[in-house]
Amino acid sequence: MKLIKPLYLSAALAIALTSCSTQKTSVYAPISAPDNMPVKVGKLAEKDLKRWSHLDLIKDTVPGMSVDRAYDFLKGKKSKKVIVGVVDSGVDIDHEDLKPVIWNNPKEIAGNGIDDDKNGFIDDIHGWNFLGKAEHENMEFTRILKKGDTNSEAYKKAKEAYDKEYNEVIQAKQQLDFILNASNTLKKHLKKDTYTLEDIQKIQTTDPAVNQAKMVMSQVLPQTGNDLKKIDEFKDQVYSQVNYHLNLEFNGRKLVGDNPDDIKDVKYGDNNVIGPEKEGAKHGTHVAGIIAQTRGNGLGGDGVASNNVEIMAVRAVPDGDEYDKDIALAIRYAVDNGAKVINGSFGKYFAQHPEWVYDAIKYAASKDVLLVVAAGNEGLDLNADGGVDRFPNDNIKMGPEIANNFLTVGALNYVYGPELVADFSNYGKSDVDVFAPGEKIYATTPNQSYEYLQGTSMASPNVAGVAALIRSYYPSLTAAQVKQIIMDSGIAVKQDVILGGDPNNVRPFSEISKSGKMVNAYNALIMADKMASKK
Template identity: 40%
Template sequence: MNNFKRTLLAISLAIPLLASAQDVKKAPSGWQNLDLKTDSYFGISTEKAYTELLKGKKHSTVVVAVIDGGVDTAHEDLRDVLWINPKEKAGDKIDNDRNGYADDVHGWNFIGSAKGNVQYDALEVTRLVRDYKSKFAALDTNNLKGADIAAFAEYKKMRAEVSESAAKAQKTFTGVNNFKVILDNILAAIGKKDPNAEELVKYQPKTSGETYVQKTVLGALPQYKTVSAFAEAEIMPAWNHYKEQAEYNYNVDYDPRSIVGDDYKNANQRNYGNTDVTGPNADHGSHVAGIIGAVRTNGIGIQGVADDVRIMAVRTVPTGDERDKDVANAIRYAAANGARVINMSFGKAYSYNKKAVDDAVKFAISKDVLLIHAAGNDNKNTENENNFPNRKYEDGSGIAQAWIEVGASGPVDDASLKASFSNYGKTSVDVFAPGVDINSTTPGSKYALHNGTSMAAPAVAGLAALIRSYYPKLTAMQVKDIILRSVVKIEHKVKVQDGENTREVNFDELCATGGIVNAYNALKLAATYK
């Protein structure tokens, strides 16, 4: 396949896939907090709740843990809502409160040490392939017995998955890179970084590849206005994404764990990490934190769902898959240090040590914590597909009751309401919440639109915190019950994409409640609880 064909493949397939775009009308910034009846956008009616239900009411501060890739502690819209450990003295390198973590002023980072921070990691399936490879290298695979037979079959399946995914990532990266190189050459020939449409039209392509790139960019200019804006929105995200997949996510030889320096196989080890809760890439975690509790009264940026929260930053998720040991310790840390709500906008298809996470979840529930988890962005039915962590205990002892699983919805009340990328499940997902074109905080006191169930989960976490703030005597299970009972039920069918086919289903086939969370309804219902 020649370079031009590879470029076509990358641009036509890879970039739209990465963008997770939906064919819906653009909603205004903050639409997730609007009301369907009064504003015509299917938000969760946060502003209506403040206007009609909460004025003058007393409220107390609620700590919400954001277990994620890091939070920008200097952000203009977040710095005033950060959790501050009241018993810890910053910078003295002493564990003043004796919780096992010295100088944990705003939270803790479980994927770093004095050596630095983990930024990239492999996917869990890649790490499992590496472990299996080491195990079976010392065995005669022609004479396996007992459990090793099944393990070897699983190893071969995962090895094939990793090999295929790595090849696809490299191929797609090559295509995107070729497009980028051709575009750079055209711009160099024109002599401008941002030529206008007339200047682009005047350029005489020298190859079929240049013809295609010229046509593609010209077609994008009405939307993006400038060439650099198009490159920033479409080319560079794809370039970075597939480069990361090829070099880190599906690279069996890549293992950054030595940076952390822990005994990784010892799941009972708790005290490792460092104080850098921002880390090298806090984009995702900062965005999540802003949705939950960005300052509502400072006249800048955005407005979070909850008006009296403190964000506890627990850095756990690299670019790649989080590790079960770190997730378990992050949940324990949050629960032990006063979090009432934990947001978990992450997930993966394989689990290395589910028991460790399950035990941590049980600990958090014993502390009356409500856990909110994003359902995932693979457009899969999680009744049949694994998505970890999840509420089902591996030992068969039941499920985590104080847990809400969240799918993502769009702004328009029509067949497109289910976000095209969102996972779903009749019993495995509880509710849906806004997750398309959500504007929130990003590093450097900036703001950006992101898509994902990662954005839907914090809308629910913010609502849970709002309820617990105004009705502090309610238990985690009562708050969950209120959120689930107060959804806006969807009475019309919505589209679900199955491969090349589109089908329409009732919304109660996608989640247990059959609805979208609603702050106004939830707070009215909360007022009736004793």
């Protein structure tokens, strides 16, 4: 750290050095947050919102990662392709904005039904699908209850979590069904499947059922931004919880055909990395796009490292909680097949075989692979009151880290000020390493579409993209060095921020992660350049 600190020249000094030089050279100095940073007022223009994570705190007063500035720094520098493993719900490898960056296994012959490279996976051309034809799953605490070990501590904790979740979901379903009934009444009256607030306000009738529905939806629609699709999305979430996540009678693993409690049972899954339904790959496709959708092609948003990466799709995250076995094997698959960065935008609060994932993390460290993971979306302090168990992680019960290649990312909002931290983001002085853009991120979704999504799931691939850029231009740097560079080079925020969406929960930004910083691609590349030049 002491060797790097002198690099942080002031902007004025950098200008002075440039102007005094007799040669046409360019001096790049890391940026920092001014003490009195103006807050961006009003809404961002759509063109800026679609790529706000690439914008700049100094130039744009937007707390992006200075990706555009980073590419200016990289002009003329040599790079090489880096494979990024996306362990997720699947990736739409047919998407127009991802096709150019999808990994192709050079040692495998497509469609011949032979394991040509003898890696244990037949025809794994673009990655592997550890879920086979399965789409939905229980939550982990539901699976624990189904095992019926009523005297165990794990069962008691699972039961408590299950009961709390179940009661909340049933209440949500009752409210949802009431809204859906009102909406369907209006659709029938208007004789169309979609309508707007303006359509509702024009209704003149003496039918009491229609008038009640009009009153209900007049209150609901403004909360959705006048978008009926938001209600459908909420319906999908609630019904998934009722039908799959919390359903004690549902067995999603039957379609996979393995024993999820046997780590040695590895002959399962298939090579369909999209999954059985393209829409089921929405999350993973969005994550892949944040990392690698093509920059500047006029389609959708821009990827952080689009010209420098290949996306290896590893399907291991269902609708519901992932299995420890799938995650452990997915990490090992990505490592063994050349990934140098792995993104993990998933997580859960119960685990039955966490040791398998710990071993996989250590295996990745031994092979010089960086893992970038999401901190979670429950607005929790992961280090409060003895700590909150969230998996995967790189420590056991807040103990020492088991490896130096694991980077946990919280999510930022696009407004610099008290609301800088996204209200859903988890945080923690020791369990979260850095923060990065995660609110309203625009990227690829299945069937040639693009959407705004939010979550630490979006913050993590933003950082994975920065890591891939570093590893592409400075391949001599190790995974541990890349992690440290991303943490050390971030921008320190001298502000108090609201946490968990609670205006009464206000703390200094410097106290809610290990680094106390938000990721900055430009600063990271300057630091990487200096570190690599010393090798």
